[in-house]
Amino acid sequence: MIFSGCNKTGRSSENGALASNVAEKVYVAPGEHDEFYAFVSGGFSGQLSVYGLPSGRLFKIIPVFSQDAEKAWGYNEETKPMLNTSHGFIPWDDSHHPDISQTNGELDGRWVFINGNNTPRIAKIDLSTFETTEIIEVPNSAGNHSSSFVTENTEYVVAGTRFSVPIPQQDISIKEYKGKFKGSVSFISVDPEDGGMEMAFQILLPGFDYDLAHPGRGASHGWFFFSTYNSEESHTLMEVNASQNDKDFIAAINWKKAEEYIKQGKFKTMPANYAHNVYDERTHTATSTMKKEVRVLDPADCPGLVYFLPTPKSPHGCDVDPTGEYIVGNGKLSADLTVHSFTKMLDAIENKKFDGDAYGIPIIKFEDALAGVVSQAGLGPLHTEFDAKGNAYTTFFISSEVVKWKVGTWEVIDRKPTYYSVGHLMIPGGNSRKPFGKYALAMNKITKDRYLPTGPEVTQSAQLYDITGEKMELLLDFPTVGEPHYAAGIAADLVKPRSKKIFKLEENQHKYGVKSSAETRVERNGNEVHVYMTMIRSHFTPDNIEGIKVGDKVYFHVTNLEQDYDVPHGISMIGANTSELLIMPGQTETFVWEPKQVGVWPFYCTDFCSALHQEMQGYVRVSPA
Numbered sequence: 154m155i156f157s158g159c160n161k162t163g164r165s166s167e168n169g170a171l172a173s174n175v176a177e178k179v180y181v182a183p184g185e186h187d188e189f190y191a192f193v194s195g196g197f198s199g200q201l202s203v204y205g206l207p208s209g210r211l212f213k214i215i216p217v218f219s220q221d222a223e224k225a226w227g228y229n230e231e232t233k234p235m236l237n238t239s240h241g242f243i244p245w246d247d248s249h250h251p252d253i254s255q256t257n258g259e260l261d262g263r264w265v266f267i268n269g270n271n272t273p274r275i276a277k278i279d280l281s282t283f284e285t286t287e288i289i290e291v292p293n294s295a296g297n298h299s300s301s302f303v304t305e306n307t308e309y310v311v312a313g314t315r316f317s318v319p320i321p322q323q324d325i326s327i328k329e330y331k332g333k334f335k336g337s338v339s340f341i342s343v344d345p346e347d348g349g350m351e352m353a354f355q356i357l358l359p360g361f362d363y364d365l366a367h368p369g370r371g372a373s374h375g376w377f378f379f380s381t382y383n384s385e386e387s388h389t390l391m392e393v394n395a396s397q398n399d400k401d402f403i404a405a406i407n408w409k410k411a412e413e414y415i416k417q418g419k420f421k422t423m424p425a426n427y428a429h430n431v432y433d434e435r436t437h438t439a440t441s442t443m444k445k446e447v448r449v450l451d452p453a454d455c456p457g458l459v460y461f462l463p464t465p466k467s468p469h470g471c472d473v474d475p476t477g478e479y480i481v482g483n484g485k486l487s488a489d490l491t492v493h494s495f496t497k498m499l500d501a502i503e504n505k506k507f508d509g510d511a512y513g514i515p516i517i518k519f520e521d522a523l524a525g526v527v528s529q530a531g532l533g534p535l536h537t538e539f540d541a542k543g544n545a546y547t548t549f550f551i552s553s554e555v556v557k558w559k560v561g562t563w564e565v566i567d568r569k570p571t572y573y574s575v576g577h578l579m580i581p582g583g584n585s586r587k588p589f590g591k592y593a594l595a596m597n598k599i600t601k602d603r604y605l606p607t608g609p610e611v612t613q614s615a616q617l618y619d620i621t622g623e624k625m626e627l628l629l630d631f632p633t634v635g636e637p638h639y640a641a642g643i644a645a646d647l648v649k650p651r652s653k654k655i656f657k658l659e660e661n662q663h664k665y666g667v668k669s670s671a672e673t674r675v676e677r678n679g680n681e682v683h684v685y686m687t688m689i690r691s692h693f694t695p696d697n698i699e700g701i702k703v704g705d706k707v708y709f710h711v712t713n714l715e716q717d718y719d720v721p722h723g724i725s726m727i728g729a730n731t732s733e734l735l736i737m738p739g740q741t742e743t744f745v746w747e748p749k750q751v752g753v754w755p756f757y758c759t760d761f762c763s764a765l766h767q768e769m770q771g772y773v774r775v776s777p778a
């Protein structure tokens with residue numbers, strides 16, 4: 154390969170130094186807005202970060218499966234329940250794949266979904282507030298990797314297990330993996346009005362590893378495709394064991410058929426513990442409910458539900474083109490891409506062109522669904538996205554490049570180095586029926602020293618390409634937060650009008666919220682004290698609190714009375730074992746303080762809110778118990 158994964162940095166053109174005119178293409182003048190939002194997954198930070206494209210400017214880090222001291226997410230009493238799971242309070246996860254909600258196969262800018270891999274969860278972020286508003290745990294799953302991808306009317310957000318595990322969980326020898334360990338994919342329904350998620354049903358599958366997924370669209374709407382590896386069903390993936398089979402499979406799942414089977418009652422109800430956490434914007438408070446069972450379909454009882462498409466060399470990415478006709482399987486140990494045809498697949502099913510059913514699931518003959526092969530395109534293909542002009546763009550991890558090829562003719566049109574081992578790439582709208590095109594964002598897998606050194610840990614990185622021309626053009630490098638597994642991009646105009654400016658005070662239904670400083674008070678109940686407090690430029694009410702004793706548990710319920718855009722206030726208390734609160738106009742938040750020492754202790758506003766910000770402060774007197 155021409156481009157090794159190990160380009161040294163420096164200042165020569167080998168390292169992607171650019172013609173000076175490309176700077177104009179990413180320049181967004183002060184005060185101007187970017188054309189696109191990019192929601193970039195935070196990998197092991199458990200977060201989602203919001204960038205503008207083409208500038209690469211970072212706007213916000215949205216805490217999802219994490220605690221964030223800046224926003225008090227996971228620290229304040231209101232949001233702590235969001236991080237509940239059947240394993241307890243888990244304030245961390247590994248978030249990989251954001252996906253934006255769709256209507257008729259086009260991005261609609263309402264929500265972003267993202268998966269937590271480690272303790273399997275799917276989260277929903279509301280794009281009117283840019284806050285996480287729902288998290289549902291996924292039972293019968295482990296390493297929730299082939300997630301979270303939405304169908305073309307956001308009927309479902311779909312999640313698949315990476316690890317097969319005993320279902321239900323039990324104490325058995327790991328060596329009994331084969332036949333006893335199972336995979337599962339979960340269909341989580343999304344309410345078209347309020348976005349409420351429910352675990353609709355799961356489908357049990359053979360004990361493979363379910364790696365990535367994409368929904369059918371257009372003609373293939375109603376199907377879902379999952380790449381798999383370890384069709385050997387080996388309990389250890391040391392290379393010799395895991396890659397014996399020349400081909401693994403893409404599992405093609407007919408979810409419309411699954412809906413019929415559910416209606417006919419062909420499911421089993423299995424006991425399963427999983428948390429369902431919902432943040433209610435009116436009460437500004439999350440509730441966590443533990444669910445007890447799940448509906449499960451077994452392909453053995455449901456003919457026509459699942460088919461296997463043989464796909465060479467441990468497929469990783471599994472991508473569907475904008476028409477829905479082509480399903481691209483990227484064998485990560487391969488130099489070729491395998492493209493399956495949806496039409497040919499249906500034909501093969503109708504004419505029963507099967508290679509047996511070794512796993513109790515019909516295996517479609519490789520040649521009978523094959524649309525074409527993009528051959529010798531590079532080394533180690535991972536992921537493919539699409540533009541609106543019939544082109545596909547595939548990342549190659551080992552040869553460190555993005556390769557552009559033509560859908561239908563399978564010819565390679567262009568290739569550009571990425572200067573690091575590349576993982577995903579993202580084209581705004583690139584996994585919908587209507588890609589916006591214009592830019593492709595390549596995201597690193599292995600960090601590279603392309604920035605100022607920051608000690609042993611080197612920054613994570615993304616690279617932006619202009620894809621409007623026949624040839625791609627590298628425009629920009631910018632650092633990202635956590636490992637950027639994947640991203641979702643959307644025209645800013647589809648999101649901006651939805652973006653909330655304040656919370657209306659009269660709509661605040663927080664249990665401990667108040668509407669004016671006249672309603673503020675301190676209430677004692679045993680050693681539990683509730684302070685109903687307000688904040689407005691530039692004071693707290695009350696700002697002098699006496700009668701608190703060592704050993705009390707003091708709840709500060711603080712309402713920001715402001716009703717103007719961009720006037721948050723903060724509050725912090727000396728010695729409080731929590732973060733500050735950063736409270737938006739019209740919102741109420743709560744922190745708990747358990748004073749340990751007698752004295753007079755100050756609190757203050759943490760957000761510079763007016764010329765008299767520094768005056769926004771108060772005292773609490775703490776007396777002996």
Ligand code: CUK
Binds near residue numbers: 535639
């Ligand atoms: S994965 Cu393929 S490169 Cu989508 Cu978690 Cu990271």
Ligand code: CUA
Binds near residue numbers: 758762
């Ligand atoms: Cu309120 Cu500073």
